[in-house]
Amino acid sequence: MKQVVKYILLLPLFFLMACGGDPLNVDVSSVNIAPVTIDRLEQDMFVADTNDISGFTKKMEVKYGRFYSVFISTIINNGGVADSSYAFRLKQFISDKDMKDVYSNCVAFYPDLKEVEGSLEDVFKHYKYYFPQKNLPNVVSMMSGFNQSTVYVDSTLALGLEMYLGHDNKFYQMLGMPRYRSLFMNKENLVPDATRIWVMNEFPYNMDKNDFLSEIVYMGKIMYLTDALLPHVNDTVKMQYTQKQLDYCTQNEFNVWSYFAAQKLLYTTDHAEIMKYTADGPFTAAFSKESAPRIGYWIGWQIVRQYMNNHPEITISQLMEEKDAQMLLTKSKYKPKK
Numbered sequence: 256m257k258q259v260v261k262y263i264l265l266l267p268l269f270f271l272m273a274c275g276g277d278p279l280n281v282d283v284s285s286v287n288i289a290p291v292t293i294d295r296l297e298q299d300m301f302v303a304d305t306n307d308i309s310g311f312t313k314k315m316e317v318k319y320g321r322f323y324s325v326f327i328s329t330i331i332n333n334g335g336v337a338d339s340s341y342a343f344r345l346k347q348f349i350s351d352k353d354m355k356d357v358y359s360n361c362v363a364f365y366p367d368l369k370e371v372e373g374s375l376e377d378v379f380k381h382y383k384y385y386f387p388q389k390n391l392p393n394v395v396s397m398m399s400g401f402n403q404s405t406v407y408v409d410s411t412l413a414l415g416l417e418m419y420l421g422h423d424n425k426f427y428q429m430l431g432m433p434r435y436r437s438l439f440m441n442k443e444n445l446v447p448d449a450t451r452i453w454v455m456n457e458f459p460y461n462m463d464k465n466d467f468l469s470e471i472v473y474m475g476k477i478m479y480l481t482d483a484l485l486p487h488v489n490d491t492v493k494m495q496y497t498q499k500q501l502d503y504c505t506q507n508e509f510n511v512w513s514y515f516a517a518q519k520l521l522y523t524t525d526h527a528e529i530m531k532y533t534a535d536g537p538f539t540a541a542f543s544k545e546s547a548p549r550i551g552y553w554i555g556w557q558i559v560r561q562y563m564n565n566h567p568e569i570t571i572s573q574l575m576e577e578k579d580a581q582m583l584l585t586k587s588k589y590k591p592k593k
Contacts, residue, residue: 471555500547562587
């Protein structure tokens with residue numbers, strides 16, 4: 256009888272752990288931030304009076320601050336506002352038939368950005384929940400001429416809308432975009448991609464070593480923070496995987512980890528060797544063509560997840576400051592099942 260009573264008493268605790276134990280499922284309804292509004296640089300550009308580039312430039316510099324000059328010089332590679340050919344090259348960009356066609360696609364696909372603003376507002380609330388002292392970025396949309404998907408510079412998060420027009424968009428085919436990339440150039444990927452790129456800039460590489468383990472654990476920290484900021488987004492979207500690729504990872508986790516150990520890869524500092532398991536592509540070349548790309552990063556993500564599950568006393572802020580990948584691996588007790 257005592258054993259039965261003990262079992263019954265444990266049931267509520269087990270039930271709570273199973274149903275409501277996700278530490279990242281937090282309530283951010285009381286977090287106060289300014290509403291997210293996205294300034295549309297691409298719209299400002301493509302309705303510009305090309306006969307008054309000087310006046311247009313002044314307006315853009317007032318509205319977008321230093322970001323506008325960075326956009327011109329670095330993102331669309333237009334030589335810079337002070338360059339003697341600036342006005343001519345900007346007119347070319349705005350008047351180009353293909354760019355105007357791309358802009359029309361952006362307007363049709365994104366007549367407004369209310370949905371994106373709402374999603375980013377939720378991300379920013381979660382960020383403020385974990386990092387109340389940190390500042391939030393300004394957000395603008397842009398057309399980068401297919402040069403960049405998302406850029407974070409000078410406290411501005413810029414979203415390249417033409418990079419998220421749907422995986423079957425004609426421009427991706429015309430440009431010969433690899434299928435493994437265009438497959439994820441959809442509206443649902445915009446905010447998760449922007450979130451990941453933003454936090455990578457907010458928390459640049461800080462590990463105390465430059466070996467393979469440190470590289471994948473660092474990205475594991477970034478992905479865990481992405482988990483925290485996008486708690487209801489599927490892993491396939493956060494990692495840019497198909498469901499089949501994610502299934503490969505979960506089904507072969509033990510084999511992949513065993514391979515890393517057997518090949519003594521964890522402590523290699525050979526950049527070319529590290530890139531074999533972290534570079535983007537259709538698959539990880541060391542494994543089969545059915546494998547997922549960047550599989551080293553996925554393993555790093557699982558290590559960090561297990562570490563945080565085993566150490567609920569560790570805050571996300573403390574996690575992001577951690578520099579010792581070996582300590583994190585040891586304390587995670589990471590050991591995939593066969």
